[in-house]
Amino acid sequence: MIPDLRIGPALVVPVTAPPLRGYVEVTAGAISHVGAAPTAGRAVETVEARDRIVIPALVNTHCHTSQQLGRGLGDDVGLLTWLHDRIWPYELALEESDAELSALVCAIEQIRNGCTLLADPGGRHVDGMARGIAAAGIRALLGRSAMDSGDGRPDGDRETTAEVLDAQDELADRWHGVGLLRFSYTLRTIFNCTDELVTATMERARALGTVAQMHVAEVPEENSHAVATRGATTVRHLDRLGALGPDLLAVHATWVDDEEIALLAERGCPVSHNAASNLKILGSPRVADMLDAGVLVGLGTDGAPSNNRMSMIDEMWLAAIVQKGLRRDPTVLPADAVFRMATADGAAALGMADVVGAIEVGRRADLVVLDPFTPNFATAADPVAALVTALKSENVESVLCDGEWVLRDRCITRVDEAAVLAEAAGRAAAVRRRAGLLT
Ligand SMILES: [Zn+2]
Structure with missing residues (x-):
């Protein structure tokens, strides 16, 4: 042939x-x-x-495609202000056509940085996100933002456990395996997800044969909250629920102790390390220690409001240099290990080891x-x-x-890039106006 x-x-x-x-x-x-x-x-x-x-091509294991129109909305504020006063109003103001354009611009930025596979941990308009990604011609693991509990959520964003699961089932039917898209069940954080939702989400992800995505141990307050409400830190509690495994992508894992790192390794639970957004908002995780313990680690950009630079190329450089400084050891995270994290290991972390990444x-x-x-x-x-x-x-x-x-x-090749970017600039301003943000 x-x-x-x-x-x-x-x-x-x-x-x-x-x-x-x-x-x-x-x-x-x-x-x-x-x-x-x-x-x-x-x-x-x-x-x-x-x-x-x-x-x-590089693999981005954490990429909020529907936040691309929100670049610059999260600068110089703490996590709770970032989330409650910036991101949630932005997300609520976003319409489906905005999410589509946002995902398309995000995909173009990924392509220009050598990336063709991203894992999106969930937005509100999955149909729009799917169309935007497909228009650019790349792969994605798409999810819907899943929250069934917690304080501080806007009224327009409240759903029961059953509603959250039904909506995801419907989207899985619609998008899983369509073109280069896969569906992924998601859990936002332990602040906003009941144990029932965690357990039911993992059952569904396993039945569908994709990884679930969850923001895990992002800030010390999250672990205190988990201890107060569940009796154990996030990672330990997820393990008690049977959630830790190769089919759960633990995103960030910024605040984990030795025992939790060992648990992640033992259960084969992959971690998405997002060096820039961690440094900007959350703290810097012990990635060198995770690699020493045998944890599978991929790299991710996170979203435009939490990083600003949506480049896997920048992430590789930063991931290496930060861990060298953190451990005061220039020998940790050598270039070949970091390149592997951004390619073969990232693909494996998304359950696509045989598909791409090498x-x-x-x-x-x-x-x-x-x-x-x-x-x-x-x-x-x-x-x-x-x-x-x-x-x-x-x-x-x-x-x-x-x-x-x-x-x-x-x-x-697939779209008129200049026209898309011009439209996106206007649309981002319109979303900011509707959300009452930085106008
Ligand atoms: Zn995220």
């Missing part, structure tokens, strides 16, 4: 095998060949990539072609290490998702 696409010769970084100078071929959306020489015969399309670097025959063709000839990269002694230490979005030249170009020679 003639390959649809041949890229090379290039420096290929498969992640699950040593880097090589050679070729990657794609057939029917999947990687069909990786090697020092191409297969015999021609390919339908050939990309001459001498002096280019080919990497697997350049291996049989995995889907989600690839990034990098141009190293920029001032930040051209002189790097070790271009593979520089993927973490020096890479910037301007190195991202072309991006392939499921065998289709979503970025080609620095142009977004």
